[in-house]
Amino acid sequence: MDRLLPLIQNETLKIWKKKRFYVVILVLLVLIPIFTYAQMKISENNAKNFKDWRNQLVQQINDMQNALSSDRIPEEWKRFRRIAVQQLQYYLDQNVNPNSPDGVTFTREFMSNSVTLFYPLLVLAIASDLVSGERSTGTIKMLLTRPVRRWKILFSKLVALTLYVSLIVIASGILCYLISGAFFGYGGWNMPIFTGFLINGATVDSTYVHAVPQWLYMLMQSGLIWFSSMTVAVLALMVSVLVRSTAASIVTMMAAVIAGTILSSMSSSWESAKYVFAVNLQLTDYLQGSPPPIEGMTLTFSLITLALWAVGALIVSFRVFTKQDILN
Amino acid sequence: MRSNPSGGLWKAVSITALLSTLLLLFGFGYSVKDMLWPQQGTYVGEDLSAKPPERSKLGQSKEILITAIGDSLTKGTGDATGEGYVKQLIPLLKEKFNIPVRLNNNLALNGMRADQLANNLGKEKGIRYSLSQANLIVFTIGGNDLFQIATGQSASEATGELNMEKLKKELPVGLARLERVIKELNEINPNAQIVYVGMYNPFYDLKGLREGSLEVQKWNQQAYEMIYNYPNMTMVPTFDLFEKSTERYLSSDHFHPNNEGYAQIAARIVQSLE
Numbered sequence: 001m002d003r004l005l006p007l008i009q010n011e012t013l014k015i016w017k018k019k020r021f022y023v024v025i026l027v028l029l030v031l032i033p034i035f036t037y038a039q040m041k042i043s044e045n046n047a048k049n050f051k052d053w054r055n056q057l058v059q060q061i062n063d064m065q066n067a068l069s070s071d072r073i074p075e076e077w078k079r080f081r082r083i084a085v086q087q088l089q090y091y092l093d094q095n096v097n098p099n100s101p102d103g104v105t106f107t108r109e110f111m112s113n114s115v116t117l118f119y120p121l122l123v124l125a126i127a128s129d130l131v132s133g134e135r136s137t138g139t140i141k142m143l144l145t146r147p148v149r150r151w152k153i154l155f156s157k158l159v160a161l162t163l164y165v166s167l168i169v170i171a172s173g174i175l176c177y178l179i180s181g182a183f184f185g186y187g188g189w190n191m192p193i194f195t196g197f198l199i200n201g202a203t204v205d206s207t208y209v210h211a212v213p214q215w216l217y218m219l220m221q222s223g224l225i226w227f228s229s230m231t232v233a234v235l236a237l238m239v240s241v242l243v244r245s246t247a248a249s250i251v252t253m254m255a256a257v258i259a260g261t262i263l264s265s266m267s268s269s270w271e272s273a274k275y276v277f278a279v280n281l282q283l284t285d286y287l288q289g290s291p292p293p294i295e296g297m298t299l300t301f302s303l304i305t306l307a308l309w310a311v312g313a314l315i316v317s318f319r320v321f322t323k324q325d326i327l328n
Numbered sequence: 329m330r331s332n333p334s335g336g337l338w339k340a341v342s343i344t345a346l347l348s349t350l351l352l353l354f355g356f357g358y359s360v361k362d363m364l365w366p367q368q369g370t371y372v373g374e375d376l377s378a379k380p381p382e383r384s385k386l387g388q389s390k391e392i393l394i395t396a397i398g399d400s401l402t403k404g405t406g407d408a409t410g411e412g413y414v415k416q417l418i419p420l421l422k423e424k425f426n427i428p429v430r431l432n433n434n435l436a437l438n439g440m441r442a443d444q445l446a447n448n449l450g451k452e453k454g455i456r457y458s459l460s461q462a463n464l465i466v467f468t469i470g471g472n473d474l475f476q477i478a479t480g481q482s483a484s485e486a487t488g489e490l491n492m493e494k495l496k497k498e499l500p501v502g503l504a505r506l507e508r509v510i511k512e513l514n515e516i517n518p519n520a521q522i523v524y525v526g527m528y529n530p531f532y533d534l535k536g537l538r539e540g541s542l543e544v545q546k547w548n549q550q551a552y553e554m555i556y557n558y559p560n561m562t563m564v565p566t567f568d569l570f571e572k573s574t575e576r577y578l579s580s581d582h583f584h585p586n587n588e589g590y591a592q593i594a595a596r597i598v599q600s601l602e
Contacts, residue, residue: 009338016341051393051461054376055433058454062435066403069438092454095376163345170348192373196366210369212362220362223355287359299363 007148007156015160018133020126024168027122028175035110036180043101043184053097061088079202083291086204087197094194096211102188103181104214108221110176112284115225116264119168120232120257120281126164127236128253129246130157131321136246150322158237158314165233169226173218193217197289204289217287224283231277231306232257238313241321257281264293271296277309376453381463383519383560386601392421392429395462397455398445398469401525401593402436406584413525413585414466416594421464424598433458441472442505449512459516466597468525469509470547473502475583492536495543503550510554510561522561523597524551528570530583541567564596 015021050056064085068078091098099105131154134140143153177186192211197204212220236253243249260278263270273279274294280302285292292298386392396402396414404412414434421429435455437444448455459465474495513522529544531537544567555561569577569592570585577589585593 009342012341012345013334013338016337051430051432054454054457055461058435058458059433061454062433062437066438089452089454093376094371094373096371096373162349163342166348166352167341167345169352192371194371195362196369208366208368209371210367211371216358219351219355220359221355223352223357223359226349226352227356286363299360303360 004152004156004159007152008159011156011160012163015126015130015164018129021164021167023125024122025171025175027125028172029179031118032110032176032179036106036183039101039106039180040183053099054092054095057088057092057098061085061092064088080291082202083199083204083289086206087194087289090194090197090204090206090209094192094211096192096194100188100191101184102191103177103184103186104188104218105191106180106184107173107176108193108214108218110180111173111218111225112221112288114172115228115284116261116278116281117257119172119225119229121254122168122172123165123229123233124236124250124253126168127161127233128240128250130161130237130240132240132243132246132249135244151318154241154318154321158234161233161237162230165229166226169222169229173222189213189215195220195287195289199289199291221284221287224287227303227306228281228283231310232281234310234317235277235313238317241317241324274301275305277306280305376457378457378461380460380517380519384463386464386521387425387427389427389463391427392425392464393432393462394418394421394429394464394466395432395458396434396436396466397449397459398436398467399440399472400436400438400584401468401471402434402466403438404434404590405438406579406581407587407590408579409587411587411590413590413593413597416591417466417597420594420598421601424601432462436468439472440469442469442502442509443473445469446505446508446512449509449516456516459513459520462517463520464601465513465517465520465522466525467509467513467522470502470506470527470551473505474498474527474543474547492539492543495540499543499546503547503554506551507554510558514558514561518560520560521601522558523600524555524561524563525593525597526551526563526565526567528567530570530574530578532571533574541571562600564593564600566593566596569593 046053046056050059064081067073068081068085088098099109129136131140134143144150191214193214194209195212195217196208196210197206198208199205232253235256236249239252240246240249243252257278260276260281263273263276264279264282271294274297279293280297282293283299283302283306286299286302292302381389381393394414394417400406402412402414404410404414412434414431414436418429418431435458449459510524526548527544529537529541532541548563548565548567552563555563569589574582577585577592579586579589
């Protein structure tokens, strides 16, 4: 009887020894200070021009309203702005700073902005060569000649991958907090964040808006990021089963993810694009109350779409992996 | 399982990762619950209010803090440099009073009418906040009420819609709106110096529209009667600037001043302040 746990342990350690996780940490360590520095410059500029954040916010709202009155601006863009104006107005009316300059707020925004491109990239660093890597080194033969059912091997890889996805999300949050906190201070855990904005066309219904302390909001947001990242991870696992070379596997997945972000910024007229998984990755938008890229998309829709893609990918991965002949 | 040197590493990685996964799953579940079955909550925060400035002469205060409000004239539409009269006030005031001058906010909106402004002053907390901080408030309003034209349009379109009958009819309506604006402003900040920039007829040099100047003058006259009631308010005339010198002071849309025109308005505002 071959037990699963040793297999999972084996796979987890293999990923660790391949130093992929170090790469992820290294990328974070390089990028976070860059963004922190950029944010610091913005804050400095605002501090110079405005007496306090309320003046800055009221000016921001005014600038957006002026832009809205221009006929030259496309209607689609106006819809986003109108909603943003109403939300900023809500924060202002409650006397809550939506862009408070502290480490926790910076981390929250960094994570939310990273969900469509940066997290998929980090996940791919680990997921892309899970199977294809074994092929290129030839170790796949040793792995499959062991008296272990094939599905168990792939399953253990999947579990290891899940563990690393969780580690990436948590580690990125912690690193970002530690680094940005050094510049902006480590406070902000209890700041209220509003969630529950309902969007009807171009108006925001604030009936169900409620305040959530920022630490809880971070947890909620991280959970959504994890779900998005897991979908990407599972799809990457499938690609890595199907494609022989790791490079091809990374390129395929990156192409899909990038196509998704481009689509979501321009697909308002092509409605079926909402069934593409990469268009649905920005789950944090629903929490924030930003309008979805395509009208009619809801949290439930996105969760189901992502889940279907993931389940489909799992079915394909397991079928192919258990049936496929290993030649070469 | 054989014991190996990686045992410790495995334990550390797996336990950390497992805990992370559980935490994230909880976060995921909580946010889905929170979004699909939202609960109405009431957030009671601090009220948005600023300490009003002390009532003192502008020249004797520590710092001049300007909040500008109104229509496209205050926004600076037509000025290719984007300064408008508001930004040009700053160096002039600095020079005159020798104290720091700061633009708190310029909250003017293109196309704003006096009724919209009065409504905003009544309900927009952010605008009220910014106004109550200031010790100098400058505003323009009424142009869109009288001429009923959207800003940024070309002169031909604008004049096409304008007729004298309509202008005469709009006058009392617009003045009633202006009165609301003035009352709101006084209520929000009774201590600040408030300057109203009077109206001018941009079509003085156009045939058939020259008599619009008479209506504009009526507006200015009655606006002054309202402002006269408040000792901290001043009205600055501008009508004379745009009669002979339209070429020099009006921008290419033949409605808004250009940079030089705004410079003249700014100079007049500064002259009126003490």
